[in-house]
Each structure stands twice: as C-alpha cells, then as structure tokens.
Amino acid sequence: MLLHIFIQVALPAIIAATIFAFTVSWGEFLYPMAYLYSSNQMVLTVGIISDLIRGDVFEWGRIMAGCVLAAAPPIVIYAFLMDYYIAGLTAGATKG
Amino acid sequence: MSINKVTRRKALKLGVAASVLPLVHIRTAGAAGQVSIALWDHWVGQGNDVMKKQIAAFAEKNKVEVKADLIPSASGQILMVENAEAQAKAGHDIYALSVWEAHNHVDDLEPVDDVVGRLIAKYGKTNDAVEYLCKVKGHWLAVPSSSGTQTKGPEGRISILRDAAGLDVVKMFPGSGTTCPGLDAWTWDAHLKAAEACAKVGKNFGIGLGTTSDSVDFAGSLFAAYGAELVNAKGDITVRSDAVREVLEYAQRLVKLLPKDAVSYDDASNNRALISGQSALIFNPPSPWAVALKDAPAVAADTWHFPAPAGPKGRFLPYLPYMWGIWKFAKNKTAAKELLEYLMQRENVEARENATIGFDIPPFVSMLDFKIWETAEPPKGTLWNYPNHPWHKQVAHIAAMPAPPEIAVQIYNQGTMPTMFAKLLSGQSVNDVMAWAENELESFKRA
Amino acid sequence: MADRSAVAVSLPPHRMVRRSFMRRLLERRSTVALLMCSPLFLLIAGLVVYPAFYALYLAMLNRRMTQFVGLDNFAFLLKRDTFRLVIFQSCLFAVSSVVLKSFLGFVLAHLMSNIPSGRQRIWRGLLLVPWVIPLALSTLGWWWLFDPSYSAFNYLLNALGIASVPWLGVAWPARLCMITVNVWFGTSFFMIMYLAALKSVPEQLYEAAAIDGAGTFQKMFYVTVPMIRNVISVTVLYSLIVTFANFDIVRILTNGGPESKTHVFATYAFQVGIQSGDIPLGASVSLFMFPLLAVFAYFVLRNVTRRGKEMTV
Numbered sequence: 001m002l003l004h005i006f007i008q009v010a011l012p013a014i015i016a017a018t019i020f021a022f023t024v025s026w027g028e029f030l031y032p033m034a035y036l037y038s039s040n041q042m043v044l045t046v047g048i049i050s051d052l053i054r055g056d057v058f059e060w061g062r063i064m065a066g067c068v069l070a071a072a073p074p075i076v077i078y079a080f081l082m083d084y085y086i087a088g089l090t091a092g093a094t095k096g
Numbered sequence: 097m098s099i100n101k102v103t104r105r106k107a108l109k110l111g112v113a114a115s116v117l118p119l120v121h122i123r124t125a126g127a128a129g130q131v132s133i134a135l136w137d138h139w140v141g142q143g144n145d146v147m148k149k150q151i152a153a154f155a156e157k158n159k160v161e162v163k164a165d166l167i168p169s170a171s172g173q174i175l176m177v178e179n180a181e182a183q184a185k186a187g188h189d190i191y192a193l194s195v196w197e198a199h200n201h202v203d204d205l206e207p208v209d210d211v212v213g214r215l216i217a218k219y220g221k222t223n224d225a226v227e228y229l230c231k232v233k234g235h236w237l238a239v240p241s242s243s244g245t246q247t248k249g250p251e252g253r254i255s256i257l258r259d260a261a262g263l264d265v266v267k268m269f270p271g272s273g274t275t276c277p278g279l280d281a282w283t284w285d286a287h288l289k290a291a292e293a294c295a296k297v298g299k300n301f302g303i304g305l306g307t308t309s310d311s312v313d314f315a316g317s318l319f320a321a322y323g324a325e326l327v328n329a330k331g332d333i334t335v336r337s338d339a340v341r342e343v344l345e346y347a348q349r350l351v352k353l354l355p356k357d358a359v360s361y362d363d364a365s366n367n368r369a370l371i372s373g374q375s376a377l378i379f380n381p382p383s384p385w386a387v388a389l390k391d392a393p394a395v396a397a398d399t400w401h402f403p404a405p406a407g408p409k410g411r412f413l414p415y416l417p418y419m420w421g422i423w424k425f426a427k428n429k430t431a432a433k434e435l436l437e438y439l440m441q442r443e444n445v446e447a448r449e450n451a452t453i454g455f456d457i458p459p460f461v462s463m464l465d466f467k468i469w470e471t472a473e474p475p476k477g478t479l480w481n482y483p484n485h486p487w488h489k490q491v492a493h494i495a496a497m498p499a500p501p502e503i504a505v506q507i508y509n510q511g512t513m514p515t516m517f518a519k520l521l522s523g524q525s526v527n528d529v530m531a532w533a534e535n536e537l538e539s540f541k542r543a
Numbered sequence: 544m545a546d547r548s549a550v551a552v553s554l555p556p557h558r559m560v561r562r563s564f565m566r567r568l569l570e571r572r573s574t575v576a577l578l579m580c581s582p583l584f585l586l587i588a589g590l591v592v593y594p595a596f597y598a599l600y601l602a603m604l605n606r607r608m609t610q611f612v613g614l615d616n617f618a619f620l621l622k623r624d625t626f627r628l629v630i631f632q633s634c635l636f637a638v639s640s641v642v643l644k645s646f647l648g649f650v651l652a653h654l655m656s657n658i659p660s661g662r663q664r665i666w667r668g669l670l671l672v673p674w675v676i677p678l679a680l681s682t683l684g685w686w687w688l689f690d691p692s693y694s695a696f697n698y699l700l701n702a703l704g705i706a707s708v709p710w711l712g713v714a715w716p717a718r719l720c721m722i723t724v725n726v727w728f729g730t731s732f733f734m735i736m737y738l739a740a741l742k743s744v745p746e747q748l749y750e751a752a753a754i755d756g757a758g759t760f761q762k763m764f765y766v767t768v769p770m771i772r773n774v775i776s777v778t779v780l781y782s783l784i785v786t787f788a789n790f791d792i793v794r795i796l797t798n799g800g801p802e803s804k805t806h807v808f809a810t811y812a813f814q815v816g817i818q819s820g821d822i823p824l825g826a827s828v829s830l831f832m833f834p835l836l837a838v839f840a841y842f843v844l845r846n847v848t849r850r851g852k853e854m855t856v
Contacts, residue, residue: 023674023675026675026677027675027676027677027678027679028677029677029678029679029790029791030790030791033171033172033173033176034173034176034177034180035177035180037134037165037167037173037177038165038166044677045677045679045680046173046679048680049170049171049679049680049683050137050168050170050171050173051168053168053170054139055139055140055170055364055367055383055387056363056364056367056368056371056383056384056387057139057387058364058687060687063680063683063684064684066680067676067677067680067681067683067684070676070677070680071672071675071676071677074675075668075671075672075675078668078671078675079664079668082664082667082668082671085735085739086735086738086739086742087739171794171795172813172817172818175817175818176817179816179817179822183822196820197820199820200819200820201820202607203607305801306798306800306801307798307799307800307803308798356707356709356712357709357711357712358712359709359712359713359800359801359802360709360710360711360712360717360797360800360801362798368693502606505819505820506819506821509814509818509819510803510814510815510819511800511803515802515803518801518802519802522802535624536625539619539622539623539625542606542619542821542824
C-alpha cells in the first residue's frame with residue numbers, strides 16, 4: 001500500500017523537496033566553514049574560497065572553473081528532473 | 097543565523113569526529129600520545145611546508161602523534177572554528193589565536209607561564225604589545241608566535257617617492273647598518289606632504305578606510321603618534337581631547353588624498369594597489385612585495401620597506417601578532433607545551449623565517465637579527481628595516497592600546513578609528529565625528 | 544482484525560483490560576500517526592528546538608557568559624544607533640529584494656509559459672543557473688565586477704567616457720549592489736514556483752474570462768493572480784526568511800562597510816559575536832530576526848488561511 005499508493009502519488013513532491021534540499025545544502029557556506037578545516041575534507045564552496053584565495057592573490061581562473069564545476073551537478077539534476085520538480089510544485093498548488 | 101549555528105555543541109562534536117584524514121598526521125612507531133594543533137594557514141612563501149617538516153621532526157623525536165591543521169584566515173574561518181571549539185569545549189589541543197583572542201577566551205585557555213618563562217629566560221624580552229595581548233592578570237595565556245606575526249610599516253615605491261615627493265627612502269633608511277639618516281625627518285607631516293605630492297601624479301597612497309585590520313592598524317599608529325586615546329587605560333572615554341582633535345584634523349587633510357575607493361578597502365586592496373603600480377606607498381607587511389617578485393618583478397625591485405612616521409608623542413609601528421593558546425579542555429597539555437616550546441626555538445623560528453621570505457616577525461627582540469632581512473632581494477636590503485630594530489626608536493603598537501582589552505578588542509574589530517576617518521571623508525565635521533565616536537564607545541563598555 | 548480480538552478475549556481479565564486499552568489507543572489513527580512521526584519530532588527537537596532555546600539562553604548572558612542578565616542585551620541593542628541602522632538595512636535589503644524578485648519572477652514565468660515546451664526546457668534551465676551556483680562563489684564573481692580597483696563595470700563606463708562609480712564605497716550604491724546580487728540570484732526560484740503555479744490554473748477559467756470579454760491584463764489580475772495567490776504568499780514568505788538570514792552576499796561584497804552602513808543581521812551578529820568575542824550579544828542580534836519575521840509571516844499567512852476558508856465554505 002505504501003509503495004504503490006502513497007509513494008506513487010507523492011513522488012513528484014518527494015522529488016521536488018529532495019532536489020530543493022540538495023540545491024540548498026550544496027551551496028551551503030557558513031556551516032561547512034565552521035566545522036571543516038582540513039584541505040582534504042573541504043566542500044567545494046569553502047574549499048574554493050580558502051584554497052584559491054591566498055591572502056591577496058585571487059586565482060580567478062581556477063575560482064571561476066570551480067564555480068562552473070560546483071554549478072554542474074545541480075544543473076544536470078535540474079535538466080533531468082525539472083519536469084518532476086514542476087509537477088511536484090503543481091501537485092501542491094492545485095489543491096489550493 | 098550565524099550564531100546559533102556556530103554554537104551548536106553537538107553538531108560540532110560530530111564535525112570534529114568526522115574530521116578524518118588531517119593534513120599532517122604523523123604516527124611514529126611506539127607513539128606515546130597524541131596532540132593536535134590548529135595553525136594559521138601561511139600563504140606567503142613556503143611557510144607551511146617548513147612548519148610541517150618541523151612538526152614531523154618533533155613527532156619523531158618525542159614519539160607522539162601530531163595532527164596539524166592549517167586554517168585560513170580568509171573569510172574569518174580561523175575565528176569561526178576557534179569560537180566553535182571554545183563553545184563546544186572540544187577540538188584541537190593548540191589553537192593559533194590572532195591579536196585579541198587570548199583576551200576573548202580568558203576562561204578557556206590554559207596558562208603557559210612555564211613555557212613562556214623558559215623562552216624569555218633563553219631569548220630575552222618580548223615587545224610590549226605582545227605582553228599586552230598574551231598576558232592576562234599576570235599570567236601568560238598564550239605563547240607568542242612568529243608564524244603570521246607581522247608589522248605594518250610603510251612599504252613604498254622608491255622611484256615614485258623620489259621623483260614625485262623628493263624622498264630618497266633608500267638613502268634615508270639604508271639597507272644595512274644600524275643608522276637611519278632620514279629617521280628624524282620622517283614625521284607624519286612629511287608623510288602628508290609626500291601623500292599630496294604622489295596624489296598629484298596619480299599615485300595615491302594606498303591607505304584604506306575600511307574596517308579590516310590593515311586600515312585599523314594604520315589608524316592606530318597615527319592615533320598613538322599624537323598620543324590620542326579613544327579610551328584610556330582606566331577605561332574612561334577620552335575622545336574629547338586635544339590629541340584626538342589633532343589626529344582628526346590631520347586625517348581630514350589626508351583622507352582627501354587617498355584613492356577614491358579607500359572606504360571599501362579590505363586587507364587585499366592595498367596590496368593590489370601597490371602591485372599594480374597604482375600606488376606609491378602602503379602600510380603592510382612585505383607580502384605584496386613577495387607576490388610582486390613573481391607577478392610584477394619591476395615593482396618588486398622598486399619597493400622599499402621602512403619605519404613608521406613619527407608624531408609629537410613618538411613613533412609607533414603597527415603590529416599584528418599571532419599566538420598559540422592551549423585550550424583548557426586539551427587532552428594532552430604536556431605534549432602541547434613541549435611542541436610549542438620546540439616550535440619557538442631560535443633555529444626553528446629562523447628556518448620558518450627563511451621560508452616565508454622574512455614575513456614573520458619573532459616576538460623576541462633578540463631574534464630580530466636573522467640574516468634573511470639583510471639578504472632578501474631585489475632590491476638588496478629592502479627588508480632590512482622591516483623588523484623593528486632598536487635604532488628605529490619605534491614602539492610596537494596595537495591599535496586601541498592601552499584601553500582595557502575587552503574594550504580595545506571592540507574598537508579594533510569594529511574599526512572605530514578608520515570609520516572616524518571615513519566619516520570625515522564623507523563630509524562630517526570633526527565635532528560630529530567625535531560625538532559619533534563617543535556614542536559608539538559608550539556601547540563598548542558593556543560588561 | 545477479527546482473530547486478533549479473539550486472542551485478546553482468551554487472556555486473563557486484568558491483562559485483557561490493559562491490552563484492549565493499548566489496542567484502542569493503537570487503533571486510533573491519530574495515535575499511530577503521532578508514533579510514526581516521532582522520529583521527525585525528535586529530529587526537530589534536537590536540531591531546531593534545542594538550538595533555538597540554546598541561542599535564547601545565550602542571548603540572556605553577559606559578555607563573559609558568567610551572569611544571567613535577562614533581556615538587557617536586547618534593550619542595550621535597541622538603544623544603539625548602529626543597531627537601529629542594521630534593522631533598517633536588513634528590512635530594506637530583504638523587502639526590496641523579495642518584491643523585486645517576486646515581480647521579475649512573475650514576469651519571467653509568464654514569458655516562459657508562452658514558450659512551447661521543447662524550447663521552454665532550455666530557457667528554463669538557463670535561467671536557473673544563477674540559482675544553482677553556490678551563492679558564496681557567484682557573489683565572489685560579482686564582487687570582482689564591483690571591485691574597488693578593477694571593477695569591470697567601471698572599465699565599461701570609462702570606455703564610454705563616464706567617470707568610475709565607487710560601487711561598494713558609498714552607502715546607497717553599495718546597498719543597491721547587494722540587492723542587485725540577491726535579485727539576480729533569487730529571481731529564477733520565483734520564476735520556477737510561479738511557472739508551476741501557472742500550469743495549475745485550469746485553462747477553462749481563461750476561456751470563460753475570454754468569453755466575458757476580459758483582456759490580457761484583466762485575465763492576469765482577475766484569474767491568474769487570485770488562483771496562484773497561495774503560491775505567491777508562501778514563496779514570498781519563504782524567500783523573506785532566507786533573504787533576512789542572508790550572510791554570504793553582504794559578507795563578501797562589503798563586509799558591512801562603508802562606515803557600517805550595509806550590515807544586516809547575520810553579518811552584524813558575526814562581527815559582534817565571533818570577531819569581537821561577545822557571543823551573547825551576537826546571539827541577541829540574530830534573534831532580532833525572529834519578531835520581525837513573525838510580523839511578516841502574520842501578514843503573509845493571514846491571507847493564505849483566509850483564502851483556505853473561502854475555498855471550504
């Protein structure tokens with residue numbers, strides 16, 4: 001019952017919520033900055049800022065390359081799941 | 097948002113528990129214990145590499161496992177992690193503290209009188225600013241470090257200062273020897289004249305009016321030279337004094353000569369201004385020179401470091417120290433103390449000094465004779481006057497000193513002094529600015 | 544169900560009473576639902592309620608965290624000019640960003656819904672790019688465009704013979720820059736939400752309106768807006784919360800300067816709490832967001848529930 005009815009019906013909403021939560025945590029900056037400090041466990045956002053800005057030297061090329069890499073996973077996910085996402089949002093909306 | 101996130105004790109413990117794979121993780125056969133240290137991520141030269149080697153040698157010799165993390169000060173990370181650890185009472189054993197942090201964590205730090213006592217017995221006195229910042233109620237709460245410790249005297253372009261302002265800084269402050277013929281003439285008035293002359297040829301002095309440390313340290317040096325104190329040693333607000341008025345009147349003339357974007361300067365803006373050749377002089381440690389060696393060799397070869405200008409009350413050199421504190425909750429205080437004492441031995445300090453091309457300033461006066469400041473080039477002797485030599489007759493100074501540290505830290509970190517200058521630039525009168533500062537300082541007296 | 548009750552009957556009387564009580568409890572759907580939600584409640588208690596109260600507790604300590612001072616920190620803050628300016632800036636930043644984002648998102652969603660679905664996917668994806676790049680990194684890029692010494696915008700202005708603008712050096716331009724970056728970042732989120740909502744509006748309503756002689760704008764104001772009003776409210780509220788709590792943009796662009804005229808709650812809390820070592824005061828600063836958001840939430844959500852009632856009646 002759970003698998004066939006509930007999840008089936010709720011799937012678009014589940015996907016929408018998951019994608020949304022993913023995007024938000026993917027771009028998180030403050031949390032990882034406080035809790036992760038070794039270069040080899042850095043997440044992309046903090047790592048790019050702390051490893052590619054050395055004092056007054058900004059390695060712009062690499063920073064921008066990092067931006068593109070950091071943006072890639074969410075973009076790929078949205079490209080494939082965008083219709084679910086919109087369907088998920090719509091599912092809630094129709095009920096008013 | 098930021099605060100309750102940071103102070104989440106549990107989350108931090110998780111975060112620390114998850115921190116596998118540290119940067120340096122030395123386990124020797126028969127390791128007797130473990131000690132962890134958080135270091136300032138030294139971005140100048142090869143400072144990190146030498147530090148890692150020294151720590152590895154210590155681990156090998158003492159049969160302890162040392163875990164060292166390099167934490168950048170960029171975007172305030174070193175402060176964030178520090179506060180999170182202090183709140184969670186868990187984390188590294190040793191933490192690299194900047195300027196005011198020993199005073200901010202009086203109750204969280206283990207006294208290190210024994211270590212500092214032995215170091216002083218061996219190497220002699222530290223400077224006064226270090227003592228003011230590391231010693232609380234008669235106890236050393238942190239070991240003054242050389243790693244990251246810097247002074248921020250003037251760093252200027254030889255040719256521009258000579259051609260536009262008629263200051264031959266190389267002759268005034270020779271790159272060797274123990275005399276500076278130009279010292280007496282190098283006053284804040286001379287500084288203003290030079291700033292004016294250089295601004296005329298479009299090479300403004302790259303002095304910031306932001307709230308980051310470079311701007312604050314510069315303003316602190318100027319205030320001190322006129323004997324101007326916003327808050328005196330007893331904690332009374334002393335904004336309405338002739339000395340402060342004198343400083344503000346001086347600043348009123350100076351701010352007009354600064355770059356248009358001075359109020360939005362951060363600690364990197366002045367460096368870039370010098371490296372790009374737009375600026376004739378900045379107040380900074382020699383990091384831009386070190387960067388220019390690679391990126392703009394012509395600028396580097398034309399850069400000279402020299403003492404701060406003097407005012408009626410003396411010559412004050414902006415000083416920004418780092419220190420190593422041991423948390424009260426540290427698991428291995430004995431090994432931590434041994435490690436710190438080892439790292440501050442003269443030969444180790446000197447090896448790191450060479451690797452950072454003379455950037456680090458040792459806290460002990462006796463260590464100011466390292467060869468690197470004599471030999472660094474081009475131009476030869478450019479760093480000779482970077483450390484505070486006795487014949488410079490200047491006092492190492494931290495902005496807002498001698499106010500009680502818990503007030504001084506706020507004057508410093510909220511950038512009260514440069515903000516006063518910025519207000520002058522935006523057209524406010526000296527009286528308005530004094531009234532604003534008085535009001536602002538009143539709030540810093542909160543117990 | 545039937546054979547389970549048969550088992551119960553065969554049990555000794557006193558146990559039977561308890562069993563049946565338990566069972567009655569379990570048979571109540573609400574109890575089961577509550578039990579099944581308990582992991583979630585625990586999670587919320589641990590990660591939301593506990594930290595919130597811990598922050599509240601911190602906010603009531605003195606600077607050294609040795610003494611309980613009640614609401615003194617809040618009273619102290621309200622008396623400070625600097626902090627009043629922070630409240631003003633936070634509201635200005637959040638409200639004007641959200642209004643602009645909402646407006647632009649609405650326009651974009653309409654434009655988008657007129658594009659046939661094949662090409663729409665591409666445009667949609669492209670417009671989402673600002674929203675999926677981690678904000679800290681894209682703001683760094685913006686900062687470079689506004690940078691004091693090497694502003695790319697100034698380069699363009701200079702090429703056109705116009706004098707440089709100190710983007711981040713003067714209070715109002717700096718505030719506008721912050722809002723611009725936030726709008727750039729957040730508009731696509733609004734667009735997606737509104738686009739989804741637009742799809743849910745039944746086509747018949749538009750047909751009926753057209754028959755009644757409604758023009759484009761009349762359709763928009765009498766059909767579209769009322770139909771998607773709930774989505775608008777919820778999205779605006781969500782965005783308000785996030786924008787109010789924003790840290791990255793201000794921290795990277797201006798760090799509160801010039802003259803502390805661009806601080807918002809999060810950055811000011813950081814400066815007071817982390818940098819100046821006064822964690823209780825920093826906690827008080829960030830808690831100030833709460834009453835303000837409560838006021839906004841009240842006005843926004845009031846409309847939602849009112850509409851809900853209309854629907855059920």
